[in-house]
Amino acid sequence: MDNESVYLNPSSDPQATGVEAGNLSDTTDLRKENLKQVNDKATLREEELRQEMEELILTALYKELRESKDELRRQIKVMTRNNELMALSEERYKTLVNNSQDVIFSCDLQGAFTTINKKFCEVTGLPREMILGKTIKDIQSDPGYIQKWTEAFTRVIADGGVNSFTYRYERNLGSKITGYYDVTLSPLFDSRKRIVGVIGTNRDITRTIENENKIKHMTYYDCITDLPGRVLFLERLDNAIRTSGKNSNQAIIIILNIDNFKTINNTLGYAVGDILLVETATRLQKCLRGKNTVSHLNGDEFGLLLENVEQEDDIVNLLKRIGKIFDEPFEIKGESISLTASIGVSIYPDDGETYEELLKNAATAMQVAKKSGKNRLEFFNFKMKHEFLKTLTIERLLRKALHQREFVLYYQPQYTISGKLRGFEALIRWNSPEMGLLTPAEFIPIAEETGLIIQIGKWVLNTAILACKVINDKYCSDLIMSLNISPLQFREKEFSEYVIKAVKASGLNPKNLELEITESSFINNYDSVAKELKSLRDCGVRIALDDFGTGYSSLSYLKKLPIDLLKIDKSFIQEIDFSNPCNDLTESIIALVNKLNIETIAEGVETLEQLNFLVNAKCNYVQGYYFGKPSAEELIDDIVGKAIERQK
Incomplete structure (x- = not known):
């Protein structure tokens, strides 16, 4: 490997120096060629980059342009839709306007x-x-x-x-x-x-x-008679007062109340009652002339207003005409109905200076007429107002009297004709802190009108029964306790059952209780009352008929009703005079009743002469001031004690 390395190295190769120059020239050319290729590639890359950039820019521009075009299309679409909506809205508006009832x-x-x-x-x-x-x-x-x-x-x-x-x-x-x-x-x-x-x-x-006119008419006019109602009547009355004051004339206010109208409604029906009101309104309108007013104030009540009256003769003549409208019966649905009316009159300025005073005073006069027997006419006076206010006060105070324990019982002794103590009659008194001691005549009628007599009657019953039980137990006696029963009490459901329960609860022997009823208790509902009385009598309770001869009863009732005792009214006793022919009537009644096995008791005996007459007439029992006045409960012991001493 080393030899190869030496061989490959040109500097070590003697023969290589000869070709070095040639190789260098070739290398230079090669480098130039390489550099050119590099430049060409760079130029090519640069062109590619430029093209890529242009493509990116174009792509972005195209995208932006496309988005702008889409937005433009969307906006055009929205504008088109809005134009359609506007056109539709305008069309709807035109349709609404054209089809409007305005x-x-x-x-x-x-x-x-x-x-x-x-x-x-x-x-x-x-x-x-x-x-x-x-x-x-x-x-x-x-x-x-x-x-x-x-x-x-x-x-x-x-x-x-x-x-x-x-x-x-x-x-x-x-x-x-x-x-x-x-x-x-x-x-x-x-x-x-x-x-x-x-x-x-x-x-x-x-x-x-x-x-609005209908509502106004309903406000000012009565729906049944179409006469002015209370509101319009008061407005006209107020205006009449001002006018009369300026002209120094009188204004007359008349309140007319149809008697027993509630009974007509209950028996013949409200439809007939309404027709009667319309017919009455028609007749009243015929009585008046000029500016005068007839008004329907409420169910059975009419108001009449006479304006600018100068002479009293005008009032008298009008009242005569009003009275005559009820002379002829009313023919309605095949029924002939006779009516009467109670009338009250007040006069401006004598009886009041405001419409409130005048209307109240006329109504007060009408109430007095009604309580005086109905079918009457009364002119207002201030004494009448005092009595009426007293009545209202009694009614108001009665409502709290029971809760405040203001009632007391007084007891008047009853004797046999021979002088033996028979028992007592319980008589209620009202010891009012505001009005003093009041007798039954002063408050019982008001208690009956208000219905308070029911509660008062129960208190009397329980209190009297207990007093009788205490006396009989204390003296080992067999005295009778007699007490009055209001006709309204008989109308209460299960009245007889209540009495029997009260007697049993006290322990009193039923035969020692005597209930006094008046003729008015059974005149209109004989069968019902007879049934109640029989239930009581079957249990031993005694029944007495009070005030016989003063009302409508006849002797036939005495045969039918379960009665133990007949009470002769004091008005007969007061007439007793040995020179008076009426004595024969009293004596005949006593004799006839005795034949029916009914005992008699005379009330209101005040003189020896009266007592002697009753002895001769064979009356069974007596009571009155001659024997003793009604006394408080604490004095009963003295009365019973003296009676026992006399019998010894």
């Missing part, structure tokens, strides 16, 4: 119409070409409408605000039709906020106005 229009600053909808043409009866370019004066003949429209148009142009007005129109479409338009005008602005015209609408509000 009149829609626009006009320039001179008032010439520039656009109108189909409804405009329908309302005016003019074709489109005869309206455009014309003003309101050219197409409208109503001077009132032209004036209102022109005034509103001028204000819109001047102020730049919305202006509106309501217009009443009339049309002849076979028949005359009245309607109303709500006209609204608004300014039309350009892009610089300058007014370039006016746009407007006419909306038909006829139905709205009609509904």
